[in-house]
Amino acid sequence: MTLSRMSRIRIxxxxDSWGVWFPDDxxxxxxxxxxxxxxxSGYEWIELGPYGYLPTDPEVLREETGRRGLRVSAGTVFTGLHRGPAVWDETWAHVSRVAELTRAMGADHLVVIPSFWRDDKTGEVLEDRELTAGQWSQLARGTERLGREIRDRYGLRIVVHPHADTHVDTEENVARFLDATDPDLVALCLDTGHYAYCGGDNVKLIETYGARIGYLHLKQVDPEILAxxxxxxxxxxxxxARGVMCEPPSGEPALEPVLAAAQQLGVELFAIVEQDMYPCPPDRPLPIARRTRRYLRGCGA
Known part of the structure; x- marks a missing residue:
């Protein structure tokens, strides 16, 4: 795999790769x-992470990132839009703050993660694992509304992130979501680890829904731990916490074919490394980040 073949992928x-899940912990x-x-570690692009972890004053954040040679690719928000119009005002209050900072930092994307159906710490079931037909409709229409508002007010593109323990997770549910939403308003953030965690074939998804792929998260799962x-x-x-998300290239899916398939789409894409490691010892992330960046260079990225 040569560098020229990965010329459209921005790593x-x-x-998240430093064990950060919360604004303050x-x-x-x-x-x-x-x-x-x-x-x-050799990266030039970062995401904002949970709102409030990095400085939320754009001038401060521009100074801090700029002097380290870093630029922001996206912000991230969690939403529960399948619950219908009743949650819109609360959702927008949070999303608009993140979108404003994201735009101020010169980024073009907002990663949208659906809410969890069970608590990611305690395992408490918060709602049914499967959505009703009415809830699917609410999710689709609410996400389209969000995409339109974010585009018109902030000039950003939303990319929805299929995620374990949410309603947009498996091949079937991701396809259902994509088929129900307007491609002009809603793109996909394909997280290779989460999609594999939920049984999906990453390369097949890129080949099938290539026009909907707007962003990538790179991670792998340990198949033995996943089982x-x-x-x-x-x-x-x-x-x-058990280590289900592991350091490349020791897990699945193989990232080189995923990157090659993404390159074949003919569009520029961010591919952001996200190795979930919460919680983790403070000295663990840096060596992994260096090795991962070196590995991705070996893939031509």
Whole structure:
């Protein structure tokens, strides 16, 4: 795989790869250390992570990222749009803050993650695992509305992230969601690890729904740990703590074919490394990040 064949793929990393899941948590590394180490690892692009982890003052954040040679590719929000118009105002209050900072940092994408059907820490079931037909309709129409508002007000494109323990997870549910939404308003953030975690074939998805792929998250799952997670029906949080998301190239899916398929789409795409590691020792992320960046260069990215 030559560098020229990966010329359309822009590689970055995210706070997630440093064990950051929350705006403030004593088990997480300080944001200054994250910025120092992600730059030291050889990445030029980052995501904002949970809103409030990095400085939310654009001038401060531009100074801190700029002097480390970093740029922002996207912000991230969680939504529960399948619950209908009743949640719109609360959703928009959060989303608009993140979108404003994302735009101020010069990024073009907003990653949208559906809400969990069970608590990712305790495993408490919060709602039914499967959506009704009416809830699917609410999810589709609400996401289209979000895509339109974000585009018109902030000039950003939403990319919806299929995620374990949400309603947009398996091949069947991802296809149903894509088929129900307007391609002009809703694109997909394909997370290779989450899609494999839920049984999906990443390359097949890219080949089938290529026009809908607007963004990539790169991660792998450990197949042996995943088998135990499925057998025990573990929630996603405890599964991560057990190490279900692993360092490339030791897991699945193989990333080189995924990157090659994405390159064949003929469009520029961000491919952001996100190795879920919450919680993790503070000295663990940097060596992994360096090795992962070196591995991806070997893939031509």
């Amino acid at each position: 970055g990393s995210a706070p 004593p088990r997480q590394v300080p944001w200054q250390r994250f910025l120092d180490e992600v730059s030291e 135990a997670v499925r057998a025990e029906e573990l929630p996603f949080g405890p599964a991560v």
